Amino acid sequence: MAGPQFEVPTLTEYTEVPKIREGAMSHLKSFVAAETSQSYLGYPHQLPADWKERALDRMGQVLEKFRSVRVFMDACVHCGACTDKCHYFLGTADPNNMPVARQELMRKVYRRYFTLPGKIAPWLVGAEDLTEETLGKWYNYYHQCSECRRCSVYCPYGIDTAEITMAGREILNYVGIGQKYSSEILVKVQKIGNNLGLPGPALEDTLAGLEEDIEADTGVPVKMPLNVKGAEILLVTPSADFFSEPHVESLIGYAKVFHAAGVSWTLSTHASEAGNFGLFNGNYETMRNVAMRIRDAALELGVKRIIVGECGHAWRVAYAYWNTLTGIGWGGDDPFAKQLRDQLDMRYPQPMHICEYTWDLIEKGALKFDKSLNDDRVITFHDSCNVARGSRMGDEPGGQFTIPRNIIRAVANHYQDMAAETIGEGTFCCGGGGGMLTDDLIEARVKGALPRMNAYNNVVRSDGVNFLALICAICKAQFTKVLPYYGFDRNSVGGVHQLVSTAIKLD
């Protein structure tokens, strides 16, 4: 790693709200997508001559199709309550990273072309023409938002800047300005089946290797089945679980849980990715196409249950959107939904999170642990934004906070929460979500991690915490990369099921 080209913020006890510094992050642009991936996704790859009409046309369509965007464009009163809620603002002091200002980038254009006062008196209401410069700012600041929804918790009208960011990226894509990282991933997942572009045979090899490792380690033949027709459970997990560290440790954990429960389960090559970057770009059709792979795999393999591995945005898409997009879930009476519904086991929620599954088994007493095996770890848990604010686990609101913690407490002796205002619904994003997990955005990633790092630093100092437990593939990759910038050991990051894996007793 070459030394950073920017100043890493210093850790403080509380994250202070900085004085604004205009333009502090205006230099940071993510790499722009090239022709191959853009044309696969049906977008141009450079600004067409009629870009302005296209952009406004798309904006009009978004306003027609998404109530969120329509209402949010009108409702903001500029009260300022959200201005100090975004981790990117707290870490960079760039005023355009204040949620309301980020929205305002689009709202200025909305006012100018879609509202009466903006048409007749733009200066009065802060309306502005759409220019290439505007698009530049959009590109810049809509890729300094991890769509974490923290702002939405604190806005009196629940205005969710993530929805605006998604709309902004969609409009940008429409005029040929796509982000390389997300654009290429969306091609890989649709062509190959996962975001990493790991082909079927490679996946098979990896899984066989892991089986050997586990057996060498524990003496128990824990299996990692792939494409098994008639298995009871289909596990859909982020592809990083197959070979990134520390992700793979959690995959081993899931396999051990399934082994201990004695159920038949399988992975699928076609659905070898839980992640769905369609969410990040705000294109319903793309998100649906990516999600359809799961439905297709479930139908083809004839599984009874679908379980999702540790991944934040993937769980949001699975929990909140799969039923809508693909009919995975209950309550649909149309033929499309029925086709799958009749196959799935109606005693369970569909889909289910791996933490819900494991916790269920723990509550039933079906799993045995030796908690002392985790005794070298003092653990804290980071609530991932999409799980915290965009989904749920279990039957009660807030189960997404209690269930992972319950699991940790069941498998380990030393646990300590971070400060209350930095976890739960108010959790700070890791800084790398929402399509920002790319090296060209490292400056925003490092700076955006500041509030989380401050909270983590406090428990490291006061309670000797040395393990940051996560249930998100992006969080895992982001923290592994960013912790060293703040002087922490990159190996102190891991999954909740890594802890399960350490302590579980197999026979």
Add this chain to the structure above:
Amino acid sequence: MTSLTVFYTTLFYFATLVLIGGVAYRIYEYSRTPAPLKIPTTPAPTSNAGVVVRMAREVVLFESLFKSNKWIWIFGWLFHVGLAVVLLRHVRYFQEPAWFWVEFIQPFGKYASFIMVAGLAGLWARRFLVDRVRYISTPSDHLMLALLVAIGLSGMMMTFVSHTDIVALKAFMLGLMTFDFQPMPADGVLMVHLGLVALLMIIFPISKLLHAPGIFFSPTRNQADNPREQRHLAPWAAALERNKS
């Protein structure tokens, strides 16, 4: 009819038409635009009854704002509560006889105007003092506060300093409602008060005052968290299903 009466009569019909027509159109627009995906900010209630409670807490207590920023909350909440009491007190201009409770709140209700204006002053001060809020404030934000303060102060002038002829005003207002036109009292302060109120009514449907109807349509607040139990499908998304699958 004097030209003054003609002017204010026309103005109020126009303003009422714009207010009601405009807000109705906006509500129609919001309700017609589908929310294709389930996006409640979680933890969220899992039932519709729970959603009603959540919404009530937002509208009555400004709960999210309370979590967010105590200064904005205290000023904002005082302003709105003051405004609500002031408006309830105003009901008597449009009724003969007025409801019992409208009469009941008259004597102490008039002090709500102080709370309302103080709240507005606090909110306005933030627009100058807090650098982040200064950055996001547009001229229209300042003018909106100026307008409300001016309405408040002109009203308070009449209540506490130079009383206006309430009987004549009431006759004028009731006349507007029954199409039995009565003269508009020629009192300068009242003319200012009513002129500004009419302006407020006219800009309501094209300004940020749409936050009032808007909050009820905010999908992050008005959706129940039950996506696994119920299939949620927008009409345009369902059409996609028929075409492709």
